[in-house]
Amino acid sequence: MRNFRWLLLFIVASLGSFVAQTKDYELGADLMGMRSNYQGGYFNYSDPEAINIGVSVWGWVKYPGRYKVPIYTTVSDLLSYAGGPSDAADLEDLRLYRINSDSTQSIIKFNYNDLLYESRLESRYRKIPKLEAGDILIIPGEPRLYFKDHFSIWMSVFSVLISLSILILNIVRK
Secondary structure: OHHHHHHHHHHHHHHHHHHHHOOOOOOOOOOOOOOOOOOOOEEEOOOOOOOEEEEEEEEOEOOOEEEEEEOOOOHHHHHHHOOOEOOOEOOOOEEEEEEOOOOOEEEEEEOHHHHHOHHHOOHHHOOOOOOOOOOEEEEOEOOOOOHHHHHHHHHHHHHHHHHHHHHHHHHHHO
């Protein structure tokens, strides 16, 4: 019994020293030279020599979440930081949700093509908003089914029908 206590004490002491040696990382920390952090939806692309703002990207992008970006970041840059729109995104109806200084809320709708061809647009057609602190970029969309998805669904239905017909034939024969 005495040896068991010493063994238990040794295990607890060794685990305590192991835990003390691990390094804690905070969200947004620069991990292994990477500029962004993929831990849980907070991404830090801040510039230490510029004013940084917090914005969010939600919807049909690869990495939705909160972003800390420099104030000179464009909507196109923010979409790139978020991994780009997914194939199910509706790029003709991007929305920027903003809470104004007088506590009113506004939604600015624009088209992704406006972002791509920004330099070719005349000033009167320019609808591309500048990012402000607290903005939320929403990329709407809906899942799309491709041939393999349709084929899988129809094969599942077909196999169920075949199984039911075999079961009915076996019941009728007996």
